[in-house]
Amino acid sequence: MARLQTTWWQRNKYLFNALILVLPCIYIYQALNPTFPDLWQEQTVGEFKIAPMPLNMKQPYSHHNEYVKDFFLAFNQGDISNIRQAYLNIGPQPLPLSEFAKGDEGIMHGTNHGQHAHAIASATISKGDKLWVTIQTWQGKELVQHWTIPSQLIQQ
Template identity: 60%
Template sequence: MARNNSFWQRHKYKLNGLVLVLPFWFLYQSLTPVFPPVWPAQQVGQFEIAPMPLNLEPPYAHHDEYVKDFMLMFNKGDISAIRQGYLNIGPAALPLAQLQQGEEGILHGSRHGQHVHAIAPQQFSSTDKVWLTLQTWQGETLTTSWTLPPELLTP
């Protein structure tokens, strides 16, 4: 019986080795993420808040709306004093009545950081800002904004 000494037969073990090594590469990548720098913190009411985008990519479609992921770090203030909080990107802050209609833009997380899928346009313009709207349990509405850095603006 003759042996079939084809290219595949001689090198198929290398494919097996690659299949064994790749999960470790992806594990390393998932355990060592790289984030953009944190934006300057701003004081809004009793809170000092610093936002950080999770990446520098444009907004993506999520449930028929475009969103951009952010992490908000509360340096001062008690998060339990917030009844509801929303983040949107645009020329002006959206009113609370409009923000309450959908499920996007809501702050959620822990006292260590709040994650949010900020409501965004499909493409950013130079007039857009990141708007944070908070409502406390006493009914006080607080609003602040950050200008978009040049790295997020698409050419």
């Protein structure tokens, strides 16, 4: 049976289908071409030279009932296999290793090319906070270094 009158939907439903086919292409392009902030200043921590980079310039987010901020750490010098455990936190001072042992947040993990960590933080980053890296070697030596937080990340 033929339709005598075409409705708006009948005339334009192919546009909706075209939109559904185009949207995944846009999201795939965005996923394959991410943009990241610049690496921070490289610092020496024992035998290692490390340059951290936040994955975005947003405030920390809640992850498993704890606030964290994601970081990539480029190890430009040193053998990562010499690290027993390494942690990252944001605050006025570094957290002790016993505090890190309570959960799985802040642990650095990755490959020889770079490490990733969910740095433990408070809900907002304040002016007195720093990014702290704590590394324990297999010999039991504890290495600590910090970076100043850029003003773009500080919550007023």
